[in-house]
Amino acid sequence: MDELIRLDALGAGGPYHSRSRQTITELTGTPVAELSLVPRLFVQRSMAALHEARTLPAHDRVAALTRAGRLFATGVVDGIAAEKYQHIVSRVSGMPITVVRSATSGIGRRAAEAYRTTRYARPEGAVDDWRDPLTRNGQAVWTRRGDVFAVHAAGNHPGVHTLWLEALALGYRVAVRPSRREPFTPHRLITALRESGFGDDQVVLLPTDYTVADDIIRDADLAMVYGGEEVVNKYGNDVRVLPQGPGRSKILLTGHDWETHLGMIVESVSAFGGTACVNATAVFVEGDPAPVAEAVAERLSAIPSLPPEDDGAVLPVQPVADAHAIEKYLLDHVNGATPVLGGDGVVDDLGDGSGVLRPAVFLVDRPDAPQTGIELSFPCVWFAPWSRADGIEPLRNTLVLTAITQDAGLVDRLVEDPSIRNVYLGDTPTYLMPPWVPHDAYLGEFLMRTKGVIRT
Amino acid sequence: MSTDPILDCPLDQVPEGPAFIAAAMRWHFSPETGSPYWLDRAKTLGFDPREDVRTFEDLRRFPNVANELREVRVEDLIPRGYGADADVIGVYESGGTTGPPKRVVLLRDWLERLMHRTQQSLQARGYPESGHWLSLGPTGPHLIGELIRRQAARRGGIPFTVDMDPRWVKRCIAEGRADEAERYAEHLIDQSAHILETQNVRVLATTPPLLTRLARRKALVDLINAKVAAISWGGAHMDPDTRYLLRTEVFPNVKLYGSYGSTMILGGLAERVTAPEEDLIVFDTFSPYITFSVVDPETGEVVRYGDRGQVVMHHISKSFLLPNNLERDLATRVAPPPGQMGDSVADVGPLATFENETVIEGVY
Numbered sequence: 001m002d003e004l005i006r007l008d009a010l011g012a013g014g015p016y017h018s019r020s021r022q023t024i025t026e027l028t029g030t031p032v033a034e035l036s037l038v039p040r041l042f043v044q045r046s047m048a049a050l051h052e053a054r055t056l057p058a059h060d061r062v063a064a065l066t067r068a069g070r071l072f073a074t075g076v077v078d079g080i081a082a083e084k085y086q087h088i089v090s091r092v093s094g095m096p097i098t099v100v101r102s103a104t105s106g107i108g109r110r111a112a113e114a115y116r117t118t119r120y121a122r123p124e125g126a127v128d129d130w131r132d133p134l135t136r137n138g139q140a141v142w143t144r145r146g147d148v149f150a151v152h153a154a155g156n157h158p159g160v161h162t163l164w165l166e167a168l169a170l171g172y173r174v175a176v177r178p179s180r181r182e183p184f185t186p187h188r189l190i191t192a193l194r195e196s197g198f199g200d201d202q203v204v205l206l207p208t209d210y211t212v213a214d215d216i217i218r219d220a221d222l223a224m225v226y227g228g229e230e231v232v233n234k235y236g237n238d239v240r241v242l243p244q245g246p247g248r249s250k251i252l253l254t255g256h257d258w259e260t261h262l263g264m265i266v267e268s269v270s271a272f273g274g275t276a277c278v279n280a281t282a283v284f285v286e287g288d289p290a291p292v293a294e295a296v297a298e299r300l301s302a303i304p305s306l307p308p309e310d311d312g313a314v315l316p317v318q319p320v321a322d323a324h325a326i327e328k329y330l331l332d333h334v335n336g337a338t339p340v341l342g343g344d345g346v347v348d349d350l351g352d353g354s355g356v357l358r359p360a361v362f363l364v365d366r367p368d369a370p371q372t373g374i375e376l377s378f379p380c381v382w383f384a385p386w387s388r389a390d391g392i393e394p395l396r397n398t399l400v401l402t403a404i405t406q407d408a409g410l411v412d413r414l415v416e417d418p419s420i421r422n423v424y425l426g427d428t429p430t431y432l433m434p435p436w437v438p439h440d441a442y443l444g445e446f447l448m449r450t451k452g453v454i455r456t
Numbered sequence: 457m458s459t460d461p462i463l464d465c466p467l468d469q470v471p472e473g474p475a476f477i478a479a480a481m482r483w484h485f486s487p488e489t490g491s492p493y494w495l496d497r498a499k500t501l502g503f504d505p506r507e508d509v510r511t512f513e514d515l516r517r518f519p520n521v522a523n524e525l526r527e528v529r530v531e532d533l534i535p536r537g538y539g540a541d542a543d544v545i546g547v548y549e550s551g552g553t554t555g556p557p558k559r560v561v562l563l564r565d566w567l568e569r570l571m572h573r574t575q576q577s578l579q580a581r582g583y584p585e586s587g588h589w590l591s592l593g594p595t596g597p598h599l600i601g602e603l604i605r606r607q608a609a610r611r612g613g614i615p616f617t618v619d620m621d622p623r624w625v626k627r628c629i630a631e632g633r634a635d636e637a638e639r640y641a642e643h644l645i646d647q648s649a650h651i652l653e654t655q656n657v658r659v660l661a662t663t664p665p666l667l668t669r670l671a672r673r674k675a676l677v678d679l680i681n682a683k684v685a686a687i688s689w690g691g692a693h694m695d696p697d698t699r700y701l702l703r704t705e706v707f708p709n710v711k712l713y714g715s716y717g718s719t720m721i722l723g724g725l726a727e728r729v730t731a732p733e734e735d736l737i738v739f740d741t742f743s744p745y746i747t748f749s750v751v752d753p754e755t756g757e758v759v760r761y762g763d764r765g766q767v768v769m770h771h772i773s774k775s776f777l778l779p780n781n782l783e784r785d786l787a788t789r790v791a792p793p794p795g796q797m798g799d800s801v802a803d804v805g806p807l808a809t810f811e812n813e814t815v816i817e818g819v820y
Contacts, residue, residue: 019696019735039698041668045705048672 005033007187010205011042012049022180026091027319027354035183040212046204047219050148050173053201061169062115064197069111072192073104085188089158090308093182094317097309099272103158110162114169117435121444130453140450146221148173152213153186154226155179156275156377161189166443174203177216183207217241242446246375247277247399249430254286254405261404261427266299268430273316274379278400278431282372284386293363293383297341300359300379305348315356316378323347323355326376330360337371338363367394392417399440400430459537463774467572473797474511476744481505484777489537493528494777512797515770518779522720525558533561548599550719552623560722563775570723573742574607577726581713584685587658588614592648592666593691595619599719600691604661616655618647645669652679660687664694671706681709690715690724693805696735716804720781721746721771738790738802745773747798750789759789767801
């Protein structure tokens with residue numbers, strides 16, 4: 001990169017090039033971009049402008065979202081072609097280029113589908129408009145819980161930016177605080193939305209210092225916050241905030257036919273470079289988990305170490321110091337588990353200042369071993385023994401649970417447990433996310449409520 | 457020993473630096489005129505300031521004794537040369553962020569000198585010649601409130617005050633009671649609103665965080681734009697983006713000037729007057745009385761012009777001596793105007809932090 005890319009804040013009055021800026025570097029430490037950071041005053045004025053802004057009519061929102069998705073995925077936005085954007089994201093985040101490419105087209109597709117997707121969340125008894133003839137006899141109308149929605153975004157995968165598009169589709173004005181790790185995606189997406197019909201005062205990008213981050217939430221009607229356990233602890237009791245906490249996705253394997261599911265397990269662990277909340281981080285095996293772990297480890301160990309922009313790359317890459325910090329965290333937490341793969345370390349130094357995070361596979365000796373809850377941003381999986389006597393307790397607190405079982409009673413309990421958010425049965429990888437299947441419930445359930453209307 | 461006239465020079469004259477320093481060292485370290493504190497402290501300095509401190513650079517020989525001012529009896533801070541009837545305006549305390557507060561004594565002759573300088577600053581910046589002031593900030597043990605009250609009175613206005621207790625705010629935040637700090641801050645704004653609504657306030661003096669908070673209420677912004685001619689901010693940092701937004705969008709019709717100072721230098725200095733398009737917030741000093749150096753936090757050496765470093769403050773007057781006080785602020789070192797000892801400083805502020813801490817576990 002010869003010239004630094006300028007990532008302005010996108011305020012209600014247009015792009016804002018601030019005096020306070022954060023340099024965004026790629027994996028080798030080379031500066032790539034400068035991200036404008038805005039102060040509290042800018043945030044509160046932007047949020048006030050969102051509250052005062054009007055909402056586009058639904059059909060205009062749909063059209064604008066569709067156009068923006070196409071532009072984002074295939075067009076030139078802010079002078080940057082899609083291919084160049086993908087290369088930058090890959091070189092900055094270390095995510096394999098093929099994952100970035102499919103995320104790009106995924107965002108484009110989900111933008112076009114965003115409004116339609118929200119329909120899945122609408123209660124069967126509700127209509128969209130009080131003018132609907134059904135309200136004559138009394139009917140529920142589906143209405144927004146507020147007008148302004150804030151997002152503290154994550155930078156682990158561009159796909160996190162598909163979800164809030166549904167808020168825009170439902171008529172919310174939206175403020176996004178990007179992650180420092182990867183601000184390119186929300187910047188490109190919001191720029192595309194603005195070029196496609198949304199007003200500057202309808203969707204804003206507010207990169208801020210940590211100290212100001214909470215102001216964005218305070219000044220919004222509702223908010224969604226990505227983070228770990230600490231985010232859940234901080235916002236768990238705030239009814240205005242939807243935390244997107246740890247995924248801790250899992251696989252349960254019963255019966256003896258594990259070999260046919262090997263591909264599904266490997267894919268669940270390693271898809272998206274293992275960086276997503278829907279990647280499996282623990283596998284529970286009825287009987288002896290060792291042969292399964294060894295077979296998975298064998299497959300994972302065959303994945304080559306490549307720079308992320310290589311078409312064959314599968315594994316995530318980090319600046320080598322960060323990669324070693326993650327490795328140290330892992331090795332510090334092995335705590336008696338038996339290494340099957342990666343026990344001596346997981347970093348493969350590429351020699352240019354960056355390092356590949358290679359897969360890790362460990363065996364623990366009981367299903368309630370605390371290691372099964374460790375979720376790291378690369379393919380890292382803990383295998384544990386499980387028996388029917390252990391029940392569903394070890395399987396709880398899970399975003400996606402894939403269960404290979406014929407026991408309908410067990411499935412009943414998994415589906416009934418509120419801490420398991422999605423149950424996939426059979427040879428279904430944990431990362432599967434078709435738009436009609438809720439991710440962590442439908443976002444629409446949080447954004448909307450029914451209101452009774454009777455016309456006499 | 458009589459007072460060297462240079463220490464009592466007329467208010468509208470600026471004494472020559474080295475001659476002033478030499479006279480001040482003789483005053484503060486002679487048994488007849490020095491304060492009990494400094495005379496005692498001199499025994500362990502390892503050098504004789506009367507012989508060894510003659511230039512601005514020599515001030516760096518002093519240890520930073522600011523922490524000792526937490527415990528010293530205030531009587532022991534008054535130079536004996538003032539005699540038994542030193543004209544004490546009051547005793548003021550530091551904010552108390554880093555432990556028990558540090559104390560200083562404000563004597564009348566220094567107050568007069570500082571007020572004269574401040575009036576010149578206000579004049580040069582076009583502050584209104586009349587009208588009332590609203591001070592929304594610390595009063596009580598904090599010097600800033602006293603100084604604003606007197607500035608207002610000197611310009612013929614009534615000083616309205618809303619008291620903020622910064623120690624309570626810091627305590628709320630330290631104890632994780634952000635909601636309590638929030639409620640308290642809103643209580644301050646409510647009180648200010650009532651004064652702004654009912655009185656002819658022409659000057660508003662407050663801190664940057666409270667100014668940002670005032671700007672949340674549109675009705676107050678309108679009221680300030682309609683009534684207030686000048687806003688003085690101080691007591692905390694203002695980042696250049698906030699200043700730009702306040703000047704161009706929020707309060708476009710109001711003069712906006714910062715001040716930078718500390719209780720430990722017994723005063724504050726007004727922001728340098730610059731062209732409107734100039735983005736740098738620069739503070740010149742009140743040389744030779746209040747002076748700054750910008751140093752490398754690691755080596756203690758002065759950084760190059762344009763580089764950032766930690767601010768060292770010095771106060772030297774007949775009434776008080778506190779050289780070489782390392783503040784926690786970072787600033788850009790700026791060339792001083794002609795005749796000023798030491799550095800000017802720009803863009804004073806803390807380090808930016810994007811993330812609270814490095815979190816490894818989890819995918820986000």
